[in-house]
Amino acid sequence: MTELPRLILTREHIQHGLTAKELARRCRSGALVRLRQGVYVDGGVWRALTPWDQYRVRVGAAAETFVARTIFARHSAASVWRIPTIGLRHPIHALTLQNDGGRSRAGVLRHYAPPAGLKCVRREGILVTGRIRTVLDLAAFTPFAEAVVPVDHVLKPDTEQRLPALTKELLLAGIEGNYTAAAARRVRAAVEFADPRSGSAGESYSRALMWVAGFQAPELQAEFRDDSGLVGYTDYYWDRVRVAGEFDGTEKYVKPEYLKGRTVSQTVVDEKERENRVRALGNGMVRWVWADLMAAGQLERKLAAAGVPRRRARSAQ
Template sequence: MDLATSLRPCPVPLLIAHDADPTGRPRELPGQIRVRRGVYVPVAPWRALAPWDRYLTRVHAVAAVRPNSVFCLESAAALCGLPLFGEPRNIHVYDPVAARSTTFGDIAVHTSRTPRIVSRHGDNDVVGVADTVVDLARVLPPAFALATLDAAIGPGSAAHLTLDTIADRLACRADGSRGTRRARWAIDKAEGRAESVGESVSRAVIDWLGYPPPTLQRTFRFEGVEDRVDFFWEEYGVAGESDGYGKYSADAVASVIGEKRREDRLRRHLIGFARWDWTDAMRADPLDRSLAAAGLRPERARQHGMLATLRRNPRSL
Protein backbone atom coordinates (compact mmCIF):
# COMPACT_ATOMS: atom_id res chain seq x y z
CA MET A 1 0.00 0.00 0.00
CA ASP A 2 1.40 3.40 -1.02
CA LEU A 3 -0.59 5.58 1.37
CA ALA A 4 -0.50 6.39 5.04
CA THR A 5 -3.21 4.49 6.90
CA SER A 6 -4.35 7.62 8.74
CA LEU A 7 -3.56 11.31 8.72
CA ARG A 8 -2.01 13.23 11.60
CA PRO A 9 -4.60 15.20 13.56
CA CYS A 10 -4.30 18.92 14.20
CA PRO A 11 -1.92 19.52 17.16
CA VAL A 12 -4.18 22.19 18.67
CA PRO A 13 -7.96 22.73 18.57
CA LEU A 14 -9.26 24.91 15.74
CA LEU A 15 -12.01 27.46 16.24
CA ILE A 16 -13.91 28.30 13.06
CA ALA A 17 -15.55 31.73 13.24
CA HIS A 18 -16.78 34.52 11.02
CA ASP A 19 -13.75 36.67 10.32
CA ALA A 20 -15.39 40.08 10.77
CA ASP A 21 -17.83 41.66 13.18
CA PRO A 22 -20.87 43.59 11.86
CA THR A 23 -18.72 46.71 11.34
CA GLY A 24 -16.48 44.85 8.90
CA ARG A 25 -13.42 44.98 11.15
CA PRO A 26 -11.42 41.80 11.84
CA ARG A 27 -12.84 39.88 14.76
CA GLU A 28 -10.69 39.73 17.89
CA LEU A 29 -11.17 36.61 20.02
CA PRO A 30 -9.67 36.76 23.54
CA GLY A 31 -6.93 34.18 24.05
CA GLN A 32 -7.01 33.16 20.37
CA ILE A 33 -4.73 33.88 17.44
CA ARG A 34 -5.85 33.85 13.82
CA VAL A 35 -3.96 31.33 11.69
CA ARG A 36 -6.17 31.77 8.65
CA ARG A 37 -9.18 33.86 7.71
CA GLY A 38 -11.96 32.57 9.95
CA VAL A 39 -9.74 30.03 11.75
CA TYR A 40 -8.30 30.61 15.24
CA VAL A 41 -6.23 28.62 17.74
CA PRO A 42 -5.43 29.19 21.44
CA VAL A 43 -2.45 31.50 21.78
CA ALA A 44 -0.44 29.63 24.42
CA PRO A 45 -0.55 26.17 22.76
CA TRP A 46 0.23 27.77 19.39
CA ARG A 47 3.35 29.48 20.73
CA ALA A 48 4.53 26.20 22.27
CA LEU A 49 4.36 24.28 18.98
CA ALA A 50 7.47 23.20 17.10
CA PRO A 51 7.76 24.78 13.63
CA TRP A 52 6.61 21.63 11.85
CA ASP A 53 3.55 21.36 14.09
CA ARG A 54 2.69 24.99 13.41
CA TYR A 55 2.77 24.11 9.75
CA LEU A 56 0.55 21.06 10.30
CA THR A 57 -1.91 23.35 12.08
CA ARG A 58 -1.90 25.72 9.10
CA VAL A 59 -2.60 22.78 6.78
CA HIS A 60 -5.56 21.71 8.91
CA ALA A 61 -6.81 25.31 8.93
CA VAL A 62 -6.86 25.30 5.12
CA ALA A 63 -8.58 21.92 5.12
CA ALA A 64 -11.26 23.36 7.43
CA VAL A 65 -12.14 26.27 5.15
CA ARG A 66 -11.31 24.72 1.76
CA PRO A 67 -12.94 21.26 1.75
CA ASN A 68 -12.09 18.97 -1.15
CA SER A 69 -8.54 20.28 -1.33
CA VAL A 70 -5.92 17.79 -2.54
CA PHE A 71 -2.80 18.33 -0.46
CA CYS A 72 0.62 17.62 -1.91
CA LEU A 73 4.35 18.16 -1.30
CA GLU A 74 5.12 19.40 2.27
CA SER A 75 1.42 19.62 3.10
CA ALA A 76 0.89 15.95 2.25
CA ALA A 77 4.11 15.10 4.11
CA ALA A 78 2.85 16.89 7.23
CA LEU A 79 -0.46 15.02 7.15
CA CYS A 80 1.18 11.64 6.46
CA GLY A 81 3.81 11.97 9.19
CA LEU A 82 6.85 12.43 6.95
CA PRO A 83 9.59 14.74 8.28
CA LEU A 84 9.51 18.49 7.75
CA PHE A 85 12.42 20.88 8.03
CA GLY A 86 11.51 24.04 9.85
CA GLU A 87 8.14 25.57 8.96
CA PRO A 88 7.44 25.39 5.21
CA ARG A 89 6.41 28.68 3.62
CA ASN A 90 3.43 27.55 1.59
CA ILE A 91 0.44 25.25 1.84
CA HIS A 92 0.59 23.04 -1.24
CA VAL A 93 -2.48 21.73 -3.08
CA TYR A 94 -2.71 19.71 -6.26
CA ASP A 95 -5.14 20.58 -9.06
CA PRO A 96 -4.77 18.22 -12.02
CA VAL A 97 -7.10 20.29 -14.24
CA ALA A 98 -5.49 23.69 -13.64
CA ALA A 99 -4.00 25.34 -16.71
CA ARG A 100 -0.80 26.16 -14.84
CA SER A 101 0.67 26.19 -11.35
CA THR A 102 0.11 29.39 -9.40
CA THR A 103 0.38 30.89 -5.91
CA PHE A 104 -2.00 33.15 -4.04
CA GLY A 105 -1.10 34.22 -0.53
CA ASP A 106 0.56 31.25 1.13
CA ILE A 107 -1.32 28.67 -0.96
CA ALA A 108 0.60 27.17 -3.87
CA VAL A 109 -1.55 25.34 -6.44
CA HIS A 110 0.31 22.74 -8.49
CA THR A 111 -0.62 20.96 -11.66
CA SER A 112 1.21 18.30 -13.64
CA ARG A 113 1.07 16.34 -16.85
CA THR A 114 1.66 13.21 -14.76
CA PRO A 115 -1.38 12.20 -12.67
CA ARG A 116 -0.75 11.62 -8.97
CA ILE A 117 -2.14 8.75 -6.93
CA VAL A 118 -4.57 10.33 -4.46
CA SER A 119 -6.12 9.03 -1.24
CA ARG A 120 -9.44 10.24 0.18
CA HIS A 121 -9.52 11.18 3.86
CA GLY A 122 -12.80 12.73 5.00
CA ASP A 123 -13.42 15.99 3.17
CA ASN A 124 -9.88 16.26 1.82
CA ASP A 125 -7.62 14.31 -0.50
CA VAL A 126 -3.90 13.70 -0.05
CA VAL A 127 -1.38 12.79 -2.73
CA GLY A 128 0.04 9.34 -1.99
CA VAL A 129 3.28 8.89 -0.11
CA ALA A 130 5.26 7.52 -3.10
CA ASP A 131 4.34 10.51 -5.26
CA THR A 132 4.88 12.87 -2.34
CA VAL A 133 8.42 11.69 -1.61
CA VAL A 134 9.29 11.81 -5.33
CA ASP A 135 7.92 15.35 -5.61
CA LEU A 136 9.84 16.42 -2.50
CA ALA A 137 13.04 14.67 -3.58
CA ARG A 138 13.03 16.82 -6.69
CA VAL A 139 12.81 20.16 -4.84
CA LEU A 140 14.25 19.78 -1.31
CA PRO A 141 17.94 20.22 -0.46
CA PRO A 142 19.50 16.77 -1.06
CA ALA A 143 20.12 15.84 2.60
CA PHE A 144 16.48 16.59 3.42
CA ALA A 145 15.31 14.66 0.37
CA LEU A 146 17.30 11.67 1.60
CA ALA A 147 15.76 11.95 5.08
CA THR A 148 12.29 12.03 3.54
CA LEU A 149 12.92 8.89 1.52
CA ASP A 150 14.49 7.10 4.49
CA ALA A 151 11.40 7.90 6.56
CA ALA A 152 9.07 6.61 3.84
CA ILE A 153 10.79 3.22 3.60
CA GLY A 154 12.04 2.93 7.19
CA PRO A 155 10.85 0.65 10.00
CA GLY A 156 8.47 3.26 11.44
CA SER A 157 6.67 4.02 8.18
CA ALA A 158 3.00 3.09 7.76
CA ALA A 159 3.27 3.42 3.97
CA HIS A 160 5.11 0.09 3.44
CA LEU A 161 6.93 1.46 0.41
CA THR A 162 9.93 0.02 -1.40
CA LEU A 163 12.61 1.90 -3.28
CA ASP A 164 11.47 0.15 -6.45
CA THR A 165 8.00 1.66 -6.05
CA ILE A 166 9.46 5.12 -5.53
CA ALA A 167 11.83 4.74 -8.48
CA ASP A 168 8.90 3.65 -10.66
CA ARG A 169 6.94 6.76 -9.70
CA LEU A 170 9.94 8.92 -10.60
CA ALA A 171 10.26 7.15 -13.97
CA CYS A 172 6.60 7.97 -14.69
CA ARG A 173 7.18 11.72 -14.47
CA ALA A 174 6.33 13.48 -17.73
CA ASP A 175 6.80 17.04 -16.49
CA GLY A 176 10.41 17.61 -17.46
CA SER A 177 13.76 16.76 -15.92
CA ARG A 178 13.76 19.40 -13.16
CA GLY A 179 15.12 17.81 -10.01
CA THR A 180 15.26 14.30 -11.50
CA ARG A 181 19.00 13.93 -10.96
CA ARG A 182 18.63 15.08 -7.34
CA ALA A 183 15.80 12.60 -6.75
CA ARG A 184 17.82 9.74 -8.24
CA TRP A 185 20.72 10.57 -5.93
CA ALA A 186 18.40 10.36 -2.91
CA ILE A 187 16.88 7.08 -4.11
CA ASP A 188 20.35 5.60 -4.61
CA LYS A 189 21.39 6.63 -1.08
CA ALA A 190 18.14 5.80 0.74
CA GLU A 191 18.44 3.21 3.49
CA GLY A 192 15.58 1.29 5.10
CA ARG A 193 17.51 0.85 8.35
CA ALA A 194 17.75 4.58 9.04
CA GLU A 195 15.81 5.42 12.19
CA SER A 196 15.86 9.22 12.44
CA VAL A 197 16.05 12.38 10.40
CA GLY A 198 19.32 13.30 12.09
CA GLU A 199 20.79 9.96 11.14
CA SER A 200 19.78 10.41 7.50
CA VAL A 201 21.16 13.93 7.23
CA SER A 202 24.35 12.86 9.02
CA ARG A 203 24.83 10.04 6.53
CA ALA A 204 24.66 12.49 3.64
CA VAL A 205 27.15 14.85 5.29
CA ILE A 206 29.53 11.98 6.12
CA ASP A 207 29.49 11.01 2.45
CA TRP A 208 30.10 14.60 1.28
CA LEU A 209 32.98 14.99 3.75
CA GLY A 210 34.66 12.06 2.01
CA TYR A 211 34.44 9.44 4.75
CA PRO A 212 33.74 5.77 3.97
CA PRO A 213 30.11 4.62 4.29
CA PRO A 214 29.22 3.24 7.73
CA THR A 215 27.15 0.23 8.67
CA LEU A 216 23.85 1.33 10.23
CA GLN A 217 22.33 0.08 13.47
CA ARG A 218 25.17 -2.26 14.48
CA THR A 219 24.53 -4.21 17.70
CA PHE A 220 27.24 -5.12 20.23
CA ARG A 221 27.15 -7.16 23.40
CA PHE A 222 29.67 -5.95 25.97
CA GLU A 223 29.72 -6.62 29.71
CA GLY A 224 26.49 -8.61 29.45
CA VAL A 225 24.60 -5.68 27.91
CA GLU A 226 23.33 -5.31 24.35
CA ASP A 227 24.00 -1.90 22.79
CA ARG A 228 23.13 -0.66 19.32
CA VAL A 229 24.91 2.24 17.63
CA ASP A 230 23.70 4.43 14.78
CA PHE A 231 26.90 4.09 12.74
CA PHE A 232 29.86 1.71 12.74
CA TRP A 233 33.01 1.65 10.65
CA GLU A 234 34.29 -1.92 10.87
CA GLU A 235 37.71 -1.23 9.38
CA TYR A 236 38.42 1.50 11.90
CA GLY A 237 36.61 0.01 14.91
CA VAL A 238 34.79 3.34 15.29
CA ALA A 239 31.15 3.88 16.27
CA GLY A 240 29.13 7.04 15.80
CA GLU A 241 25.95 8.43 17.36
CA SER A 242 23.71 11.18 16.00
CA ASP A 243 21.75 13.08 18.65
CA GLY A 244 18.65 14.56 17.05
CA TYR A 245 15.40 16.13 18.12
CA GLY A 246 13.68 14.12 20.82
CA LYS A 247 16.76 12.06 21.63
CA TYR A 248 15.86 11.82 25.31
CA SER A 249 12.58 10.96 26.94
CA ALA A 250 10.57 13.08 29.34
CA ASP A 251 12.59 11.54 32.15
CA ALA A 252 15.62 13.45 30.88
CA VAL A 253 17.93 12.96 33.86
CA ALA A 254 17.58 9.19 33.88
CA SER A 255 17.97 9.11 30.10
CA VAL A 256 21.17 11.15 30.15
CA ILE A 257 22.67 9.01 32.92
CA GLY A 258 21.80 5.80 31.06
CA GLU A 259 23.22 7.15 27.83
CA LYS A 260 26.46 8.19 29.53
CA ARG A 261 26.91 4.69 30.98
CA ARG A 262 26.22 3.19 27.57
CA GLU A 263 28.74 5.47 25.88
CA ASP A 264 31.40 4.72 28.49
CA ARG A 265 30.83 0.99 27.99
CA LEU A 266 31.21 1.29 24.22
CA ARG A 267 34.34 3.41 24.56
CA ARG A 268 35.95 0.71 26.73
CA HIS A 269 35.59 -1.86 23.96
CA LEU A 270 35.83 0.07 20.70
CA ILE A 271 38.80 1.88 19.20
CA GLY A 272 36.92 5.12 18.74
CA PHE A 273 33.55 6.70 19.45
CA ALA A 274 32.09 9.89 17.94
CA ARG A 275 28.98 11.78 18.99
CA TRP A 276 27.41 14.80 17.34
CA ASP A 277 24.10 16.61 17.21
CA TRP A 278 21.86 18.11 14.53
CA THR A 279 23.69 21.44 14.51
CA ASP A 280 27.05 19.70 14.13
CA ALA A 281 25.79 17.80 11.09
CA MET A 282 24.21 20.86 9.48
CA ARG A 283 27.43 22.88 9.93
CA ALA A 284 29.51 19.91 8.66
CA ASP A 285 32.87 21.02 10.12
CA PRO A 286 32.00 20.05 13.73
CA LEU A 287 30.90 16.61 12.51
CA ASP A 288 34.14 16.34 10.54
CA ARG A 289 36.16 17.12 13.67
CA SER A 290 34.23 14.54 15.72
CA LEU A 291 34.86 11.80 13.18
CA ALA A 292 38.55 12.69 12.83
CA ALA A 293 39.01 12.75 16.62
CA ALA A 294 37.52 9.24 16.82
CA GLY A 295 40.13 7.95 14.36
CA LEU A 296 38.38 8.08 10.99
CA ARG A 297 40.12 9.45 7.91
CA PRO A 298 38.49 10.76 4.71
CA GLU A 299 39.02 8.56 1.67
CA ARG A 300 37.82 11.11 -0.90
CA ALA A 301 37.88 14.85 -1.42
CA ARG A 302 35.09 16.94 0.05
CA GLN A 303 32.07 17.60 -2.15
CA HIS A 304 31.89 21.34 -1.53
CA GLY A 305 28.90 21.86 -3.81
CA MET A 306 26.79 19.31 -1.94
CA LEU A 307 27.89 20.63 1.47
CA ALA A 308 26.80 24.10 0.38
CA THR A 309 23.21 22.84 0.04
CA LEU A 310 23.07 22.56 3.85
CA ARG A 311 23.21 26.33 4.29
CA ARG A 312 19.56 27.11 3.69
CA ASN A 313 16.22 25.61 2.76
CA PRO A 314 14.42 28.15 0.56
CA ARG A 315 11.15 26.28 0.98
CA SER A 316 10.91 26.99 4.72
CA LEU A 317 10.53 30.18 6.74
Protein backbone atom coordinates in the same frame (compact mmCIF):
# COMPACT_ATOMS: atom_id res chain seq x y z
CA MET B 1 0.34 10.97 17.66
CA THR B 2 -0.33 14.53 18.80
CA GLU B 3 -3.98 15.58 18.86
CA LEU B 4 -4.24 18.76 16.83
CA PRO B 5 -6.23 21.72 18.13
CA ARG B 6 -9.64 22.68 16.80
CA LEU B 7 -9.64 25.59 14.37
CA ILE B 8 -11.82 28.58 15.15
CA LEU B 9 -13.34 29.99 11.96
CA THR B 10 -14.64 33.53 11.60
CA ARG B 11 -17.58 32.27 9.57
CA GLU B 12 -18.60 30.20 12.58
CA HIS B 13 -17.77 32.81 15.23
CA ILE B 14 -21.40 33.22 16.25
CA GLN B 15 -21.46 29.56 17.28
CA HIS B 16 -18.50 30.24 19.58
CA GLY B 17 -20.05 33.40 20.98
CA LEU B 18 -17.24 35.58 19.59
CA THR B 19 -17.70 38.89 17.82
CA ALA B 20 -15.15 40.25 15.36
CA LYS B 21 -13.97 42.71 18.02
CA GLU B 22 -13.64 39.92 20.56
CA LEU B 23 -11.53 37.85 18.13
CA ALA B 24 -9.23 40.83 17.56
CA ARG B 25 -8.95 41.49 21.29
CA ARG B 26 -8.08 37.86 22.04
CA CYS B 27 -5.41 37.88 19.32
CA ARG B 28 -3.81 40.97 20.84
CA SER B 29 -3.72 39.31 24.25
CA GLY B 30 -2.28 36.07 22.87
CA ALA B 31 -5.34 34.03 23.82
CA LEU B 32 -5.86 33.32 20.13
CA VAL B 33 -3.42 33.04 17.22
CA ARG B 34 -4.50 34.06 13.73
CA LEU B 35 -3.28 31.47 11.22
CA ARG B 36 -4.87 32.88 8.09
CA GLN B 37 -7.63 35.32 7.33
CA GLY B 38 -10.68 33.96 9.07
CA VAL B 39 -8.89 31.09 10.86
CA TYR B 40 -7.72 31.15 14.49
CA VAL B 41 -6.47 28.68 17.07
CA ASP B 42 -6.14 28.69 20.84
CA GLY B 43 -2.90 30.54 21.67
CA GLY B 44 -1.78 28.36 24.57
CA VAL B 45 -2.33 25.15 22.66
CA TRP B 46 -0.56 26.58 19.59
CA ARG B 47 2.54 27.56 21.54
CA ALA B 48 2.76 24.10 23.08
CA LEU B 49 2.89 22.40 19.66
CA THR B 50 6.12 21.34 18.01
CA PRO B 51 7.06 23.29 14.85
CA TRP B 52 6.07 20.35 12.63
CA ASP B 53 2.66 20.07 14.29
CA GLN B 54 2.22 23.83 13.90
CA TYR B 55 2.91 23.43 10.19
CA ARG B 56 0.33 20.63 9.96
CA VAL B 57 -2.22 22.94 11.61
CA ARG B 58 -1.39 25.68 9.09
CA VAL B 59 -2.08 23.19 6.28
CA GLY B 60 -5.48 22.52 7.82
CA ALA B 61 -6.12 26.26 8.12
CA ALA B 62 -5.34 26.71 4.42
CA ALA B 63 -7.71 23.89 3.53
CA GLU B 64 -10.49 25.68 5.43
CA THR B 65 -10.03 28.89 3.42
CA PHE B 66 -9.94 27.38 -0.09
CA VAL B 67 -13.26 27.18 -1.90
CA ALA B 68 -12.09 25.18 -4.93
CA ARG B 69 -11.04 21.51 -4.65
CA THR B 70 -7.37 21.58 -3.62
CA ILE B 71 -4.75 18.83 -3.58
CA PHE B 72 -1.93 19.49 -1.13
CA ALA B 73 1.54 18.25 -2.06
CA ARG B 74 5.23 18.09 -1.12
CA HIS B 75 5.90 19.21 2.48
CA SER B 76 2.21 19.89 3.08
CA ALA B 77 1.14 16.40 2.02
CA ALA B 78 4.05 14.95 4.01
CA SER B 79 2.80 16.70 7.16
CA VAL B 80 -0.60 15.04 6.73
CA TRP B 81 1.02 11.64 6.13
CA ARG B 82 3.29 12.27 9.17
CA ILE B 83 6.35 11.86 6.97
CA PRO B 84 9.30 13.85 8.41
CA THR B 85 10.94 16.62 6.41
CA ILE B 86 13.77 19.03 7.12
CA GLY B 87 13.10 22.70 7.82
CA LEU B 88 10.62 24.62 9.94
CA ARG B 89 9.23 27.45 7.80
CA HIS B 90 7.90 25.84 4.66
CA PRO B 91 5.16 27.49 2.65
CA ILE B 92 1.95 25.61 1.96
CA HIS B 93 2.33 23.50 -1.19
CA ALA B 94 -0.64 22.69 -3.43
CA LEU B 95 -1.12 21.46 -6.98
CA THR B 96 -2.68 23.15 -9.95
CA LEU B 97 -3.90 20.98 -12.81
CA GLN B 98 -3.83 23.80 -15.37
CA ASN B 99 -0.48 24.47 -17.00
CA ASP B 100 -0.78 28.26 -16.91
CA GLY B 101 2.04 28.91 -14.49
CA GLY B 102 -0.23 28.52 -11.49
CA ARG B 103 -0.88 31.12 -8.84
CA SER B 104 1.28 31.40 -5.76
CA ARG B 105 0.08 33.83 -3.12
CA ALA B 106 -0.84 34.19 0.55
CA GLY B 107 1.87 31.79 1.64
CA VAL B 108 0.75 29.08 -0.79
CA LEU B 109 2.96 27.75 -3.60
CA ARG B 110 1.09 26.03 -6.41
CA HIS B 111 2.83 23.55 -8.70
CA TYR B 112 1.57 22.25 -12.00
CA ALA B 113 0.89 18.52 -12.21
CA PRO B 114 -0.62 16.79 -15.27
CA PRO B 115 -3.99 15.35 -14.20
CA ALA B 116 -3.47 12.10 -16.14
CA GLY B 117 -2.50 9.38 -13.69
CA LEU B 118 -2.43 11.71 -10.70
CA LYS B 119 -3.67 9.92 -7.59
CA CYS B 120 -4.78 11.71 -4.48
CA VAL B 121 -6.37 10.52 -1.26
CA ARG B 122 -8.38 12.11 1.52
CA ARG B 123 -6.70 11.96 4.90
CA GLU B 124 -7.98 13.75 7.98
CA GLY B 125 -10.43 15.56 5.72
CA ILE B 126 -7.72 16.95 3.44
CA LEU B 127 -6.91 15.96 -0.15
CA VAL B 128 -3.23 15.10 -0.52
CA THR B 129 -1.00 13.37 -3.03
CA GLY B 130 -0.54 9.65 -2.40
CA ARG B 131 2.23 8.43 -0.13
CA ILE B 132 4.52 7.39 -2.99
CA ARG B 133 3.97 10.57 -5.01
CA THR B 134 4.54 12.71 -1.92
CA VAL B 135 7.93 11.12 -1.23
CA LEU B 136 8.97 11.22 -4.90
CA ASP B 137 8.07 14.91 -5.17
CA LEU B 138 10.21 15.68 -2.13
CA ALA B 139 13.08 13.66 -3.61
CA ALA B 140 12.71 15.47 -6.93
CA PHE B 141 12.46 19.02 -5.64
CA THR B 142 14.47 19.26 -2.41
CA PRO B 143 18.26 19.02 -1.89
CA PHE B 144 19.68 15.49 -1.71
CA ALA B 145 20.43 15.56 2.03
CA GLU B 146 16.85 16.64 2.79
CA ALA B 147 15.34 14.22 0.27
CA VAL B 148 16.87 11.18 1.97
CA VAL B 149 14.89 11.81 5.17
CA PRO B 150 11.35 11.06 3.86
CA VAL B 151 12.61 8.20 1.68
CA ASP B 152 14.30 6.48 4.64
CA HIS B 153 11.10 6.93 6.63
CA VAL B 154 8.73 5.20 4.22
CA LEU B 155 11.04 2.21 3.77
CA LYS B 156 9.96 1.21 7.30
CA PRO B 157 6.42 0.35 8.44
CA ASP B 158 4.61 3.22 10.13
CA THR B 159 3.19 1.24 13.04
CA GLU B 160 1.49 4.25 14.62
CA GLN B 161 -0.59 4.83 11.49
CA ARG B 162 -0.66 1.17 10.45
CA LEU B 163 0.96 1.91 7.10
CA PRO B 164 3.15 -0.74 5.47
CA ALA B 165 6.73 -0.18 4.43
CA LEU B 166 7.27 0.84 0.82
CA THR B 167 9.97 -0.77 -1.29
CA LYS B 168 12.58 0.90 -3.42
CA GLU B 169 11.11 -0.89 -6.43
CA LEU B 170 7.70 0.69 -5.75
CA LEU B 171 9.22 4.13 -5.43
CA LEU B 172 11.31 3.84 -8.58
CA ALA B 173 8.29 2.59 -10.53
CA GLY B 174 6.52 5.85 -9.70
CA ILE B 175 9.05 7.97 -11.58
CA GLU B 176 7.99 7.09 -15.11
CA GLY B 177 6.10 9.88 -16.86
CA ASN B 178 5.95 12.19 -13.85
CA TYR B 179 9.33 13.94 -13.84
CA THR B 180 11.88 15.50 -16.15
CA ALA B 181 15.11 13.59 -16.75
CA ALA B 182 16.98 15.79 -14.27
CA ALA B 183 14.32 15.39 -11.57
CA ALA B 184 14.23 11.62 -12.18
CA ARG B 185 18.00 11.45 -11.60
CA ARG B 186 17.57 13.26 -8.27
CA VAL B 187 14.84 10.86 -7.24
CA ARG B 188 16.91 7.78 -8.14
CA ALA B 189 19.92 9.12 -6.23
CA ALA B 190 17.88 9.60 -3.05
CA VAL B 191 16.08 6.25 -3.35
CA GLU B 192 19.25 4.28 -4.06
CA PHE B 193 21.01 5.91 -1.08
CA ALA B 194 18.08 5.39 1.32
CA ASP B 195 18.31 2.82 4.11
CA PRO B 196 15.47 1.59 6.35
CA ARG B 197 17.92 0.96 9.20
CA SER B 198 18.03 4.69 9.91
CA GLY B 199 16.37 5.23 13.26
CA SER B 200 15.10 8.80 12.95
CA ALA B 201 14.92 11.86 10.72
CA GLY B 202 18.03 13.24 12.40
CA GLU B 203 19.96 10.04 11.74
CA SER B 204 18.89 10.08 8.08
CA TYR B 205 19.84 13.73 7.61
CA SER B 206 23.18 13.15 9.35
CA ARG B 207 24.03 10.22 7.09
CA ALA B 208 23.19 12.18 3.96
CA LEU B 209 25.23 15.19 5.09
CA MET B 210 28.17 12.86 5.75
CA TRP B 211 27.95 11.56 2.21
CA VAL B 212 27.68 15.03 0.69
CA ALA B 213 30.75 16.06 2.70
CA GLY B 214 32.72 13.15 1.23
CA PHE B 215 33.01 10.84 4.23
CA GLN B 216 33.04 7.07 3.97
CA ALA B 217 29.67 5.40 4.53
CA PRO B 218 29.36 4.10 8.10
CA GLU B 219 27.92 0.82 9.28
CA LEU B 220 24.45 1.48 10.70
CA GLN B 221 23.18 0.17 14.03
CA ALA B 222 26.47 -1.53 14.85
CA GLU B 223 26.26 -4.03 17.70
CA PHE B 224 28.76 -3.94 20.60
CA ARG B 225 29.37 -6.60 23.25
CA ASP B 226 31.81 -6.86 26.13
CA ASP B 227 32.45 -9.41 28.89
CA SER B 228 29.16 -8.43 30.53
CA GLY B 229 27.14 -9.06 27.38
CA LEU B 230 25.33 -6.74 25.01
CA VAL B 231 26.44 -3.12 25.33
CA GLY B 232 24.01 -1.80 22.73
CA TYR B 233 23.95 -0.38 19.24
CA THR B 234 25.43 2.81 17.88
CA ASP B 235 23.88 4.88 15.11
CA TYR B 236 27.07 4.78 13.03
CA TYR B 237 30.40 2.98 13.10
CA TRP B 238 33.55 3.25 11.00
CA ASP B 239 35.29 -0.05 11.63
CA ARG B 240 38.61 0.81 9.94
CA VAL B 241 39.28 3.68 12.36
CA ARG B 242 37.18 2.29 15.24
CA VAL B 243 35.03 5.38 15.66
CA ALA B 244 31.36 5.27 16.64
CA GLY B 245 28.96 8.10 15.89
CA GLU B 246 25.76 9.05 17.71
CA PHE B 247 23.08 11.55 16.78
CA ASP B 248 21.50 12.81 20.00
CA GLY B 249 17.96 13.80 19.11
CA THR B 250 15.39 14.64 21.74
CA GLU B 251 13.39 11.46 21.06
CA LYS B 252 15.44 9.17 23.27
CA TYR B 253 14.91 11.49 26.24
CA VAL B 254 11.19 12.22 25.87
CA LYS B 255 9.38 9.50 23.90
CA PRO B 256 7.98 6.54 25.87
CA GLU B 257 9.23 3.99 23.32
CA TYR B 258 12.79 5.15 24.03
CA LEU B 259 12.43 5.77 27.75
CA LYS B 260 10.97 2.26 28.33
CA GLY B 261 9.68 3.19 31.76
CA ARG B 262 12.83 5.04 32.82
CA THR B 263 13.04 8.62 34.00
CA VAL B 264 14.83 11.16 31.83
CA SER B 265 17.69 11.38 34.33
CA GLN B 266 18.09 7.58 34.38
CA THR B 267 18.12 7.55 30.57
CA VAL B 268 20.95 10.11 30.55
CA VAL B 269 22.92 7.99 33.05
CA ASP B 270 22.32 4.84 30.97
CA GLU B 271 23.50 6.63 27.81
CA LYS B 272 26.72 7.70 29.52
CA GLU B 273 27.33 4.17 30.80
CA ARG B 274 26.76 2.74 27.33
CA GLU B 275 29.24 5.21 25.84
CA ASN B 276 31.83 4.35 28.49
CA ARG B 277 31.51 0.64 27.66
CA VAL B 278 31.84 1.30 23.92
CA ARG B 279 34.97 3.37 24.57
CA ALA B 280 36.39 0.67 26.86
CA LEU B 281 36.38 -1.68 23.86
CA GLY B 282 38.95 0.57 22.23
CA ASN B 283 36.61 2.77 20.21
CA GLY B 284 36.37 6.50 19.84
CA MET B 285 32.99 8.23 20.02
CA VAL B 286 31.69 11.39 18.37
CA ARG B 287 28.27 12.88 19.18
CA TRP B 288 26.21 15.68 17.67
CA VAL B 289 22.79 17.27 17.98
CA TRP B 290 20.30 19.07 15.72
CA ALA B 291 22.10 22.39 16.16
CA ASP B 292 25.23 20.83 14.63
CA LEU B 293 23.23 19.70 11.59
CA MET B 294 21.72 23.15 11.10
CA ALA B 295 25.07 25.01 11.30
CA ALA B 296 26.86 24.81 7.95
CA GLY B 297 29.99 22.64 8.16
CA GLN B 298 29.67 21.86 11.87
CA LEU B 299 29.03 18.12 11.47
CA GLU B 300 31.85 17.89 8.93
CA ARG B 301 34.27 19.52 11.38
CA LYS B 302 33.24 17.18 14.20
CA LEU B 303 33.65 14.06 12.08
CA ALA B 304 37.00 15.18 10.71
CA ALA B 305 38.29 15.93 14.22
CA ALA B 306 37.21 12.44 15.33
CA GLY B 307 39.21 10.85 12.49
CA VAL B 308 36.30 9.67 10.34
CA PRO B 309 37.86 8.81 6.94
CA ARG B 310 36.97 10.45 3.64
CA ARG B 311 36.09 8.48 0.54
CA ARG B 312 38.99 7.91 -1.83
CA ALA B 313 38.86 9.04 -5.44
CA ARG B 314 38.01 6.23 -7.86
CA SER B 315 41.50 6.40 -9.35
CA ALA B 316 42.98 5.71 -5.90
CA GLN B 317 40.86 2.66 -5.18
